[in-house]
Amino acid sequence: MIKNLTKESGLYVTATPIGNLGDITYRAVETLKSVDFIACEDTRVTAKLLRHFGIKVPLVPYHEHNAHEMRPKIINRLNEGQKGALVSDAGTPLVSDPGLKLVEEVRAEGLNLVPIPGVSAPIAALMVAGLPSARFLFDGFLPSKSGARKKALEVLETIPSTLIFFESPKRLVASLVDMAEVFGGNREASVCRELTKLYEEVRRDSLDNLINYYLKSGVKGEIVILVEPPRIEKTDEKEAENILKNALRTLSTKEASHVGAYLTGLPRKKLYKMALDLKSGKP
Numbered sequence: 001m002i003k004n005l006t007k008e009s010g011l012y013v014t015a016t017p018i019g020n021l022g023d024i025t026y027r028a029v030e031t032l033k034s035v036d037f038i039a040c041e042d043t044r045v046t047a048k049l050l051r052h053f054g055i056k057v058p059l060v061p062y063h064e065h066n067a068h069e070m071r072p073k074i075i076n077r078l079n080e081g082q083k084g085a086l087v088s089d090a091g092t093p094l095v096s097d098p099g100l101k102l103v104e105e106v107r108a109e110g111l112n113l114v115p116i117p118g119v120s121a122p123i124a125a126l127m128v129a130g131l132p133s134a135r136f137l138f139d140g141f142l143p144s145k146s147g148a149r150k151k152a153l154e155v156l157e158t159i160p161s162t163l164i165f166f167e168s169p170k171r172l173v174a175s176l177v178d179m180a181e182v183f184g185g186n187r188e189a190s191v192c193r194e195l196t197k198l199y200e201e202v203r204r205d206s207l208d209n210l211i212n213y214y215l216k217s218g219v220k221g222e223i224v225i226l227v228e229p230p231r232i233e234k235t236d237e238k239e240a241e242n243i244l245k246n247a248l249r250t251l252s253t254k255e256a257s258h259v260g261a262y263l264t265g266l267p268r269k270k271l272y273k274m275a276l277d278l279k280s281g282k283p
Contacts, residue, residue: 008083008112008114009078009081009082009083009111009112010078010083010084010106010111010112010113010114011074011078011084011085011086011102011103011106011111011112011113011114012031012035012083012084012085012086012114012116013085013086013093013094013099013103013113013114013115013116014028014031014032014085014086014087014093014116014118015028015087015091015092015093015116015117015118015119015120016028016046016049016087016088016089016090016091016118016119017049017090017091017118017119017196018090018091018119018120018121018124018195018196018222019090019194019195019196019197019200019222020196020197021049021052021053023118023119023196024049024053024118024119025116025117025118027116028116028118029053029055031085031116032050032053032055032057032085032087033053033055033057034083035057035083035084035085036057036058036077036082036083036084037057037058037059037060037077037082037084037085038050038057038058038059038060038084038085038086038087039059039060039061039062039070039074039084039085039086039087039102040059040060040061040062040086040087040088040089041061041062041063041087041088041089041097041098042061042063042089043059043061045089045090046059046087046089047059057085060073060074060084062074062086062098062099062102063098064098067098067101067102071101071102071105074102075105075106075109075111078106078109078111079109079111085116086099086102086103090121090222091119091120091121092117092118092119092120095120095121095122095138095140096140096141096166119196121166121195121222121224122136122138122164122166122224124192124195124196124224125164125190125192125195125202125224125226126162126164126226128192128202129162129190129192129202129204129226130190130204131162131188131190131204131226131227131228132161132162132228132229133162135160135161135162135229136161136162136163136164136226137156137159137161137162137163137164138164138165139152139156139163139164139165140165140166141165141166141167141168142165142167142175144171146174146178149174149175149178150178150181150182153178153179153182153183154182157182157183157230158230159229159230160229160230160262161229162226162227162228162229163226163227163229164224164225164226165224165225165226165227166222166223166224166225167223167224167225168223169219169220169221169223172191172214172219172223172225173211173214173215173219175225176189176191176207176210176211176214176225177211179207179225179227180207180208180211183207183227183230184207185206185207185208185211186206186207186208187206187207187227187228187230187231188204188205188206188207188227188228189204189205189206189207189210189225189226189227189228190202190203190204190225190226191203191210191214191219191223191224191225192223192224192225192226193219193220193221193222193223193224194220194221194222195222195224197221199220199221207227237266237274239264240260240264240266240271240274241274241278243259243260243263243264244256244257244260244271244274244275244278245278247259247260247275248275248278248279253272253275253276253279254272256271256275257271257272257274257275260274260275
């Protein structure tokens with residue numbers, strides 16, 4: 001049994017499909033049917049979704065150009081006891097869309113906030129990219145100009161996580177070139193295009209090979225780029241011991257072993273034991 005959780009007034013932050021309408025959750029449909037209004041980026045886009053599911057609820061445009069004007073109006077309606085839903089054009093609200101300020105103000109007012117989870121393009125891409133998924137960092141859209149984009153990538157260069165970006169078709173090759181320059185052309189990446197749609201494509205290769213492919217083939221549609229974490233070459237034990245000695249000057253044994261594992265590629269348990277031996281003076 002699925003409980004009706006939209007009895008209380010407040011804002012229901014609701015995920016919508018990123019392409020295939022069949023990916024909407026049953027709970028999201030029921031939520032959108034039961035609220036008093038739906039705040040959305042583009043009323044034309046959301047109207048198509050509502051028509052498909054037979055939902056007849058008033059739409060309130062809420063986007064970056066009118067957000068300052070519309071937020072107080074939405075807050076007032078919620079304070080009056082109404083129920084509202086916040087949706088983006090596709091996917092999960094607040095992921096590269098203007099909903100954050102509204103959620104912040106709703107929370108500041110002490111009003112009810114309810115997540116209605118569902119599809120998210122970064123997570124969908126991570127599911128099929130075949131890159132490490134235990135740790136990942138989503139960085140949205142990179143700057144449009146190459147100089148600023150390279151600076152942003154340099155900050156991320158050594159982060160030991162899979163990196164996830166949104167990108168437009170027009171800038172895909174330029175962004176891949178900048179990534180290859182900053183990260184190295186042999187770093188593995190995945191370009192996920194038109195996820196859940198008719199022409200869905202997931203292409204995994206080195207950055208250099210992806211650049212060559214998309215230079216020749218061109219590209220259309222919504223794009224998610226994923227880049228593997230930096231590769232760590234394993235270090236011999238003597239060098240690892242020197243790293244641990246330096247780390248132990250300011251860090252605890254546990255912290256030093258974590259840093260050592262990251263820098264050397266050696267198992268953390270082995271480095272922890274080495275660190276204990278170093279602290280106790282064992283040869």
